[in-house]
Structures are given as C-alpha cells and as structure tokens.
Amino acid sequence: MAGIASGFGHSYFTKCVQEGKPTQDLWQAMAEAGYLGVNLPEEYGGGGLGLWALAAVAEELAAAGCPLMLLVVSPAIVGNVLAKFGTTDQKDRWLRGIASGETKCAFAITEPDAGSNSHNISTVATRDASGYRLNGTKTYISGVEDAEAILVVTRTDKDSTGKGRLSLFMVDADDPGLERQYIETALEAPESQWMLFFDNVEVSEDRRIGEEGNGLRIVFEGLNPERIMGAAMCIGIADYAMAKATKYACERKVWGVPIGAHQGVSHPLAQVKVELELARLMTRRACAEYDAGVSAGEASNMAKYAAAEAGIRVLDQAMQTHGGNGFAREYGLADLWFVMRLLRTAPVSREMILNFVAEHSLGLPRSY
Ligand SMILES: Cc1cc2nc3c(=O)[nH]c(=O)nc-3n(C[C@H](O)[C@H](O)[C@H](O)COP(=O)(O)OP(=O)(O)OC[C@H]3O[C@@H](n4cnc5c(N)ncnc54)[C@H](O)[C@@H]3O)c2cc1C
Structure with a gap:
C-alpha cells in the first residue's frame, strides 16, 4: 500500500488539485490492489478485514502526501452503513461498486x-x-x-x-x-x-x-468510522510532515551545524512526536473496539480529537522547522495546512467531542 501511494506522492496530488481533476489514477491503482474495500464484507467483493485495515490505507495514503476525503466518505461511512443496514438488493446495487472502487458515494x-x-x-x-x-x-x-x-x-x-x-x-x-x-x-x-x-x-x-x-442509530453507526478515518488521515499527514521536518532539520545548516542539533528545533519536534504516537495508539484502540463490535464512541471521539490536535501541531512545527521554505510550494507542507486544520472542525468539531467526553466519560451535565 505504502508503495502504491508513494509511487504517486504529493506532487501527483498537488497536480490533480491545481488542475481541478480527481485523483482517479491513484484511486484506480488502489482499487486494483483491493485496498478500497478492505473493510467491507468479502461476499460483496471486499477484503473482510475490518475498519483497522481501511484506517491503515487512509494513514498510508496521507503519509505519502495524498490525503483523500473520499476514502472517509465512500467506503468508510456509506460502505459501513450499507454493509450493516442495507438489504441484499441494496448491497448488490451499491456495496459491490464501493468495494471495487467503481462506485463513489457522498x-x-x-x-x-x-x-x-x-x-x-x-x-x-x-x-x-x-x-x-x-x-x-x-x-x-x-x-x-x-x-x-x-x-x-x-x-x-x-x-x-x-x-x-x-x-x-x-x-x-x-x-x-x-x-x-x-x-x-x-x-x-x-x-x-x-x-x-x-x-x-x-x-x-x-x-x-x-x-x-430509525436513522439516528444508523447515523451513529456511520459516525464512529468517520471519526476513526479522520484520525487516521491526521496521523498520516503528520507522519508525512514529520518525515520532511526531520530530513530538513538534519540537512539544513545555518550556524555550521544542522538546525536539528539546536534544542529549540529538536525539542518541539520530539514533543509533537510523543503527541502523535499517543494519538496513533488511541486510533488503534478505537479501530479495535469498533471491529470487536463494542461501543467505540468514546475511543473514536478521543482518537479524532487527539489526532487532529497532534496533527496540527506536527504540521505547524514542520513548517516552522523549514523557516521561510515552509511556505514554498516546492516543500509541500503549506498546501496541506487547511486540510489538516479542517480536521479539528470536521467531521465533528473539537467542541462537540469535548461535550461528548464531558457528558459520557465524566458524567457532567450538558448545557444544550
Ligand atoms: C471542507 C468540509 C467538508 C465537509 N464535508 C462534509 C460532508 O461530506 N458531509 C457532511 O454531512 N458534512 C460535511 N461537512 C460539515 C462538517 O461536518 C461541519 O462543518 C461540522 O460538523 C461543524 O458543523 P457546523 O459547520 O454547522 O458548525 P456549527 O454547528 O455552526 O458550530 C460552529 C462552532 O460552534 C461550536 N459549537 C456548536 N455547538 C456547540 C455546543 N453545544 N457546545 C460548544 N460548542 C459548540 C462548534 O464546535 C463550532 O466551533 C464538511 C465541512 C467542511 C468545512
């Protein structure tokens, strides 16, 4: 998977964005390798592996500089909802296509x-x-x-x-x-x-x-995968940014030593690395709970919160490490800023997650 994604890479992604074209070649390559439906039932052409596998696909894609929102929406939300609540006819009609990558759904x-x-x-x-x-x-x-x-x-x-x-x-x-x-x-x-x-x-x-x-129950079924996939995207973008930051910090010399030797550069990177790994752990836990069929609401919310906050801090620090070059298209960081920042607000906002944790994890009264 990482091989396919890095074969396309961030330059392919930005070219598609700038030309206003979908990332169809990348989508097709992933479809042919069977990655788009890894979480969906085998009888409908999926891989039958659970959400953890699709989250790994989202993470690797983003780590190669190709974060795809469509992966969150089509196979994760719509695919999961159809797999769990669709009739046989509905699954034949849409789920097969989603699993093969041929059908995209919003x-x-x-x-x-x-x-x-x-x-x-x-x-x-x-x-x-x-x-x-x-x-x-x-x-x-x-x-x-x-x-x-x-x-x-x-x-x-x-x-x-x-x-x-x-x-x-x-x-x-x-x-x-x-x-x-x-x-x-x-x-x-x-x-x-x-x-x-x-x-x-x-x-x-x-x-x-x-x-x-009875749609509320169904919506909730789709929301945990959405949160987990959002978290996976954040972690992947953060991995991408961290790899760039550490490379640059080892190569760039301003006072005769690599800038990464200065603790003013290395400590903030080390600190966000810790936050990133904690967020990754919580995302893995959310996947495990969701795939085990236990209530994954708390872990999914916490994973999305932690991954968005860590991801924003990693990308910000990676840009800071690059100095002025953090803003140059050539270095491929600044153009990801809004996608990364979006994930604090969507698919569910930071505040609504904190509301959930306050109410359900801590038993505090709600204000709304
Ligand atoms: C680029 C992008 C892509 C999106 N894609 C989709 C999509 O494919 N499908 C889809 O259905 N939606 C999509 N969304 C919508 C997204 O899920 C919402 O924007 C998000 O959930 C926030 O809702 P809102 O914009 O209505 O904000 P509001 O609900 O208006 O909230 C505004 C602010 O107030 C805060 N707030 C609201 N209520 C409370 C409260 N009770 N306590 C504390 N704070 C509160 C919020 O956290 C937020 O900071 C997308 C949004 C964006 C920007």
Missing part, C-alpha cells in the same frame, strides 16, 4: 441551520404514492462531483420532544430536482464542497436504508 447530513445539532435537521422526506419526496438543503457535502449516489439523512417525523426521527436514503447524484452549488473554500484538496438543494426529489422506498424513523 454522505450528506450537515445543514445550514441545524449545524452540529443533527436532531434539528429540516430536510424532510414525505411519503407519497411512489415512495418519498425529499425537500431541503444540505451544506459542505464533499465529493459530490465524483459521486454516483449520496447517502442523505432526512427527517420523516418528530418524536414527542420535537427531535427529528431520521431516515436515510440513497439518492442518485443526478436525480431530477437535486441541484448543487459549488462552495469555494481555501482547501487544497481534490474533493470539492457543495451545497445541495432538494426540490421534490422522488425517491423510491427501496432506496431507504433501514427502517423509517
């Missing part, structure tokens, strides 16, 4: 008004004679330009407390009534971000994943 939960409060989503699926009609707006949905279908989280009802009863649907990206609007961001990533507008989009009942109204 995941849409975030809405402009609901934000982090997913209970409050207002995209509604209303029953009609032919199935359902979807109406509403989603925002910051990654990779729609390259996706065949989108797993969309909707509300089909409300419970007695006013919280939405959620239902999930696989919607074709080119369905009539579904419009998209490009969101310009500072990210240098091959995946684009989109706002999606659902205007009476017709969806047949056989595209509903799981029972009507």
